[in-house]
Amino acid sequence: MQQTKSKQQPQTAATVPAAPAPTIAVRKSCNPDGIGLSHYVLMDKKAAK
């Protein structure tokens, strides 16, 4: 398993479920139109003042 170097989140001993936790796997799709970069994010979803 690929490992990471940082500390894990605090865990409690009581969180181990009796039955396996349900698998989560979701993917959504749309036509791509992203053009943002780290210098700027375009927020054009809301109306003007």
Added chain:
Amino acid sequence: MTAAILSRGGAAPVFIPVDIGHAVYAAVTDPNTAFWALVDKTRIEEEIAAGPLLDSYRAKADSFARELHALRFELKPSGVYLNPTERCNLDCTYCYLPGEQRSNGSHMPPEMLTASLGKLRDYFRSVMPEGRKPRAIFHGAEPLMNREAVFAAIDEFSADFVFGLQTNGTLLDDAALEFLTSRNVSIGLSLDGPFAGITDATRKTWGGKSVHDKVLAAMEKLKGYGSWSVITTCTTENLPYLTRMVELFHASEVPTCMLNTVRCTLPGARGVKPTDGDMAKAFFATMDRTHELYRETGRKLMVANFANILIGILAPTARRLMCDISPCGGGRAFFALAADGGLYPCSEFIGLPRFNGGNLLAEGGVEAALASAAFKTVTTRDVDTFSPCSDCAIRHFCGSPCPAEAHEMNGGMEKTGAFCEFYKEQVNYALRLIADGKANDYLWDGWDEDTETVFNHALN
């Protein structure tokens, strides 16, 4: 689809397990298609070997491979970053533009800006679907140093582009605000600290004067405007204050911010680069704080760069920022126009002459630049082809930003950028939020309204 993609997609999908640091869940991914699932940590071996998850995924793997390939290699540009001047009234420690340009550079003449936008309009019309406007974002240097030309261009081309402006905020007087907000121009500001002493450490005038209060005043006046944001560049100077930064933004009703790792393209930035571990610790504490603020008030402060990571996982094609995909958006989803008319894959390259792809107003214009060796160097940077990214389970949630940084700081396009370990941890943090059912708390409302669910294991 290329033969290379077919050969990857045609092989039986193989899941790679990833420890995300969660109490219950681990991730399994197929990095070739940016597919992921969260499975019970005690059942990793069973999920990888066989079963309904693998069966469901196998039925979709080819379509996911095609989707990712189209996102990575088949986009046409739909945005341009315009530098209407080389000059800036600030001398920020980490700027990616050379100091000589910013202090003594030239403005783009108004008639040249008009001619440039005319040529850009014609180009975008030739590649974009009818009815969809390209985005044109003025930034810099400081675009309001050449305000008259910028405002005239916005009015002349209002029917042709969706405009944005990234500014340091110091020249944003009442008249400028009225002009921009009345035309629904998206406005981005920059602020690096919750109080002047921190902001001043990296952002100040050439004479060393503070601009903190001027930016706060601009933020106050933008309250209630729907389309504005603030960028904080995370450095050694402000990392201990990042939580207070988002408290300030939330109290100021900033709708969206970005908390960006400093881009280490030029040497000045590397002097304030935090370690990956320090960056991760401060960033995740700050994201936790934004969630607390949301729970306390019911109002979200969007951290767009992190939201984009989440969206890149949940809906790869819905991402808005194109730094976290490989090849990045530079030179393919957008490009940059320098004040001298030069075309570059991204503004991050404007200080690096070898990445000049030609002049917009010369014969060939945009098409010649897109086909130039300078642009191809960037647009062919592919994390599938170089180590350590090629073996990384989350390489298409990260993209190994940024090519300019990798080239200048680490010695080549086939190198990682400055924050490899941080980016891995950021994906793990995002996957933990998905496991805990909290992801939507970090995303703007309605983020997926234009998307279709193409895989949901619970429904398969």
